Amino acid sequence: xxxxxxxxxxxxxxxxxxxxxxxxxxxxxxxxxxxxxxxxxxxxxxxxxxxxxxxxxxxxxxxxxxxxxxxxxxxxxxxxxxxxxxxxxxxxxxxxxxxxxxxxxxxxxxxxxxxxxxxxxxxxxxxxxxxxxxxxxxxxxxxxxxxxxxxxxxxxxxxxxxxxxxxxxxxxxxxxxxxxxxxxxxxxxxxxxxxxxxxxxxxxxxxxxxxxxxxxxxxxxxxxxxxxxxxxxxxxxxxxxxxxxxxxxxxxxxxxxxxxxxxxxxxxxxxxxxxxxxxxxxxxxxxxxxxxxxxxxxxxxxxxxxxxxxxxxxxxxxxxxxxxxxxxxxxxxxxxxxxxxxxxxxxxxxxxxxxxxxxxxxx
Ligand code: ADP
Numbered sequence: 315x316x317x318x319x320x321x322x323x324x325x326x327x328x329x330x331x332x333x334x335x336x337x338x339x340x341x342x343x344x345x346x347x348x349x350x351x352x353x354x355x356x357x358x359x360x361x362x363x364x365x366x367x368x369x370x371x372x373x374x375x376x377x378x379x380x381x382x383x384x385x386x387x388x389x390x391x392x393x394x395x396x397x398x399x400x401x402x403x404x405x406x407x408x409x410x411x412x413x414x415x416x417x418x419x420x421x422x423x424x425x426x427x428x429x430x431x432x433x434x435x436x437x438x439x440x441x442x443x444x445x446x447x448x449x450x451x452x453x454x455x456x457x458x459x460x461x462x463x464x465x466x467x468x469x470x471x472x473x474x475x476x477x478x479x480x481x482x483x484x485x486x487x488x489x490x491x492x493x494x495x496x497x498x499x500x501x502x503x504x505x506x507x508x509x510x511x512x513x514x515x516x517x518x519x520x521x522x523x524x525x526x527x528x529x530x531x532x533x534x535x536x537x538x539x540x541x542x543x544x545x546x547x548x549x550x551x552x553x554x555x556x557x558x559x560x561x562x563x564x565x566x567x568x569x570x571x572x573x574x575x576x577x578x579x580x581x582x583x584x585x586x587x588x589x590x591x592x593x594x595x596x597x598x599x600x601x602x603x604x605x606x607x608x609x610x611x612x613x614x615x616x617x618x619x620x621x622x623x624x625x626x627x628x629x630x631x632x633x634x635x636x637x638x639x640x641x642x643x644x645x646x647x648x649x650x651x652x653x654x655x656x657x658x659x660x661x662x663x664x665x666x667x668x669x670x671x672x673x674x675x676x677x
Contacts, residue, residue, distance in 0.1 A: 329400045338665045366384065402638055416574055428642075551571075638672050
């Protein structure tokens with residue numbers, strides 16, 4: 315492993331959250347109001363000082379929820395990273411699979427939180443200020459920092475990057491647009507669902523960031539050209555990290571999934587709250603399947619319908635399987651989006667009940 319430049323900011327980074335290994339760790343971030351919301355609505359969220367409870371008012375009724383941590387609109391990108399992702403770095407390098415997923419309605423801040431501002435525009439991808447970088451670039455920096463800090467002769471790491479998009483049940487390789495649509499197939503060893511996506515060997519943060527920028531540009535441009543909305547697609551950045559322990563001769567391997575889920579909006583604007591929330595109009599099929607998987611897991615049913623969509627097959631480890639998982643719910647705190655916010659928080663409420671079974675992947 316070559317010497318790496320000092321990254322002083324990383325030495326001081328500490329998280330005040332201990333991740334649960336078994337439970338899905340559910341966080342909520344409320345973004346600041348946009349111009350339309352400022353004009354048309356009012357704040358509808360009450361924050362509790364313990365940062366774990368929140369209530370949303372809609373049509374005179376208050377809906378309360380509990381999560382691992384609630385981030386009000388003034389929260390910084392760094393705070394989100396320190397709570398939702400930094401505590402995973404050690405586990406990733408020990409050989410655990412980890413997943414960080416962003417869920418919420420279109421425009422709620424999923425891409426902003428995961429990647430940073432500008433990642434929804436081909437010209438501005440990767441050009442944001444350092445302090446506005448999202449979870450993924452910070453996590454990459456932290457992972458490589460740890461790898462390069464390992465005493466040489468103890469372990470050798472290799473990192474590979476894949477970046478895919480799922481749109482209308484088709485999987486596209488964002489690192490090789492010429493490649494035909496990707497397949498999802500079962501790994502003969504473990505019976506897990508994987509894809510034949512391109513895996514680019516990556517030596518440092520800069521290389522992965524370049525890949526991320528290229529892939530995201532392709533994602534946004536392709537969506538614009540084909541009139542396909544990128545808010546209707548899921549993007550998955552997948553790192554595969556192998557570790558060869560020199561002393562024992564053993565190998566460990568972990569996968570890190572960073573997932574920008576498609577917009578979860580599905581509310582019709584008529585009827586009473588309960589009825590409106592029950593409606594599932596227009597919802598993307600794979601997101602509906604994900605909801606069904608979460609419900610089945612929360613209710614501890616025998617059959618978990620992972621096979622229902624490509625997305626749920628690929629997320630088999632992230633929910634109910636071999637992974638440590640952070641789920642970041644992204645929400646508006648404005649009354650004009652109160653129903654969507656309640657719907658997002660209810661999804662998170664069920665995800666709170668999901669249990670995973672992470673183990674170190676070793677051979
Ligand atoms: P999504 O990915 O959920 O569709 P985006 O991340 O694209 O939403 O966010 C929509 C808009 O709101 C973007 O212009 C983004 O820069 C802005 N935005 C989102 N979250 C925040 C935040 N916490 N602070 C400031 N601006 C934000």
